[in-house]
Amino acid sequence: MYYTINETMARRANNAYSFSDYREGSATAEYRQMVDDAAALAERCKQGRGEAAAAKIDALLDRYARRLADNINARNRNTASCPSVMIAGPANFPTRKKARQNAREDSLMREYQEIQHILHQIRITGTGGIQSGDPEAVRQLEEKLARLEKDHSAMKAANAYYRKHKTLDGCPGLTPELARQVNSFRADGAAPFSGYPMQLSLANIKRTRQRLEELKAAKSAAPVEQETPTGVVYREDPDAMRVQLVFSGKPDADTRALLKSNGFRWAPSVGAWQRQLTESGKAAARRVLDQLLSE
Numbered sequence: 001m002y003y004t005i006n007e008t009m010a011r012r013a014n015n016a017y018s019f020s021d022y023r024e025g026s027a028t029a030e031y032r033q034m035v036d037d038a039a040a041l042a043e044r045c046k047q048g049r050g051e052a053a054a055a056k057i058d059a060l061l062d063r064y065a066r067r068l069a070d071n072i073n074a075r076n077r078n079t080a081s082c083p084s085v086m087i088a089g090p091a092n093f094p095t096r097k098k099a100r101q102n103a104r105e106d107s108l109m110r111e112y113q114e115i116q117h118i119l120h121q122i123r124i125t126g127t128g129g130i131q132s133g134d135p136e137a138v139r140q141l142e143e144k145l146a147r148l149e150k151d152h153s154a155m156k157a158a159n160a161y162y163r164k165h166k167t168l169d170g171c172p173g174l175t176p177e178l179a180r181q182v183n184s185f186r187a188d189g190a191a192p193f194s195g196y197p198m199q200l201s202l203a204n205i206k207r208t209r210q211r212l213e214e215l216k217a218a219k220s221a222a223p224v225e226q227e228t229p230t231g232v233v234y235r236e237d238p239d240a241m242r243v244q245l246v247f248s249g250k251p252d253a254d255t256r257a258l259l260k261s262n263g264f265r266w267a268p269s270v271g272a273w274q275r276q277l278t279e280s281g282k283a284a285a286r287r288v289l290d291q292l293l294s295e
Contacts (some may be wrong), residue, residue, distance in 0.1 A: 001062055002166060003069035005031050006076065013079035016087060031072055035065045042122050049125070056125050063117040071112050078104045102190075110196045137241070138219065141212040148208055152201045159191035159198075213240070218277050230292045234285060236277055243281040244272035245288065255292065262288050 010027035014020070014186045042061045043070035046054040081099045085093055152295075154173050161171045168174055193201075233246035245264065247255075262284040264273040 001065055002032055002035060003066050003071060006073045007111060009073060009076040009080055013076035016080050016082070017084040019087070026111040027076070029074065031069060038064050038119060038122070041119060045122055045125065053125050059124050060118055060122050060125065064115060064122075067111075067115045067118070071108060071115055075105070075108050075112075078108060106195060113197055113200060138212070138215055141208060141215060145205065145208045145212060148201065150204045152198075152205060154191040155198060155201060159193050163189050214278055228289050228293075230289065232289065232292065234289065235272065236282070238277065240270075241277045242267075242270075242272075242274040243277045243285050244270065245285060246272045258288055258291055264288070 005028040007025065007027060011022040011024075014022040038061055042057050046057050049057075078101055082094060082097045085098075158168060158174060162168055163225055164173075166200065218236075218241060219238050221236070221238050223238060225233060227233050231248060233244075235242075235244040235246065237244060244267075245259070251259065259273045263275045263281070264284070267274050275284060
């Protein structure tokens with residue numbers, strides 16, 4: 001489903017920062033192309049994922065289309081609120097108003113990045129993401145890290161290209177559609193991926209690298225099994241990537257509540273309460289055991 005793009009506001013935004021005439025309907029056409037691309041992605045992702053996942057993907061697609069339209073309209077409204085100095089001229093230029101406009105533009109850019117994250121949600125719906133217990137988890141994380149680092153390098157290259165040419169048109173590695181799309185965010189001449197997008201990219205790289213290092217360390221460790229003073233057996237299973245607590249019988253209600261509050265879930269297939277084998281998981285197990293010992 002498409003949502004309405006305010007063509008009048010799109011024209012005003014164009015006139016506020018460009019000497020070129022606005023091509024009628026172009027804002028709507030670009031928006032619909034983005035929605036069409038998202039819809040094609042959604043159809044591919046629905047294949048073989050079940051009815052529940054397909055319904056969730058459809059809901060995500062609708063949310064993407066609606067929020068993208070709202071963001072485009074808000075961006076055009078903000079751009080139209082104060083013209084570029086190239087259009088208005090330097091005399092009596094409203095610098096304070098322009099500063100407020102730029103701050104709002106940064107906020108809208110962060111919102112746009114959040115909207116684009118919906119596409120990632122569509123991709124992983126029904127897949128469960130990368131599971132630590134998957135034998136291929138290390139390889140998948142290595143590939144993910146390589147993609148993130150490649151994307152970050154491309155963003156840095158695009159920023160350098162933009163600073164030199166004041167446009168992304170012709171930038172290596174970027175399609176003309178993406179270049180026009182990103183250009184529209186930075187009418188003030190700032191680099192297209194400055195600020196929040198670069199911070200988000202670095203944070204994703206750091207988080208993925210840390211998870212990969214923890215997973216490699218856990219996978220290479222020897223299995224651990226020891227009985228604690230409370231009679232509970234503590235296990236670390238690197239193959240399943242689980243830290244487990246095994247009780248001789250069914251724990252009482254208070255103990256079950258303690259386990260659940262620390263992220264442990266009952267796994268009948270192995271007869272244990274378990275959670276992922278991470279430093280956080282091991283710390284949670286120690287908290288549970290310490291609490292049981294103190295009672």
